[in-house]
Every structure is written in structure tokens, then in C-alpha cells.
Amino acid sequence: MNRNLKLALAAGGVAVVLAGFSAADARGLRKYRRLQGDIAELEGKQRTLSAENEALRREIAALSGDTRALERAAREDLGLVRSSEVVYTFER
Numbered sequence: 001m002n003r004n005l006k007l008a009l010a011a012g013g014v015a016v017v018l019a020g021f022s023a024a025d026a027r028g029l030r031k032y033r034r035l036q037g038d039i040a041e042l043e044g045k046q047r048t049l050s051a052e053n054e055a056l057r058r059e060i061a062a063l064s065g066d067t068r069a070l071e072r073a074a075r076e077d078l079g080l081v082r083s084s085e086v087v088y089t090f091e092r
Contacts, residue, residue, distance in 0.1 A: 074080045
């Protein structure tokens with residue numbers, strides 16, 4: 001065998017040994033895979049929050065230009081009533 005081939009085989013062997021240590025080490029490949037899972041989970045949460053933000057933006061736009069929508073929101077979300085109205089509450 002010539003010298004270049006021996007060096008290439010030695011480098012390959014060292015790379016295989018280092019890859020094995022990386023896979024076995026808790027701070028190596030396992031940590032990488034765990035972090036990849038964390039990233040995927042956080043990206044999912046980010047998509048959910050972005051959708052909620054978009055829904056809130058649409059609601060803000062609807063409430064800022066429509067007094068009926070504003071009154072509906074005040075009644076439904078805050079439980080507000082006019083001073084001339086009487087509220088009856090029924091329990092089951």
C-alpha cells in the first residue's frame with residue numbers, strides 16, 4: 001500500500017471512531033435529535049400563535065369600524081348592558 005492510501009484509511013478510521021463517540025455521547029447526536037424535536041414543537045406553537053394573532057387583527061378591524069360589532073363584543077365578552085335593560089339570569 002502506498003502512503004496516501006494509508007493516510008486516507010487512517011483518517012477514515014479516526015472519523016468513524018469520532019462519529020461513534022458523538023453518537024454515544026449525551027451531548028452529541030442524541031442532543032442534536034432532541035433539539036430538532038424541540039425546534040419542530042416550537043415551530044408548531046409559532047404557527048398556532050400566528051393564526052391567533054391574525055384572527056385578533058381581523059376582530060380589531062371589524063370592531064374599529066362597526067358600532068354594532070363593538071356593542072356585540074361588549075355584551076358577549078364583557079357582559080355589559082344598557083342602563084335601561086334588565087338582565088335575567090337562569091340557572092339549571
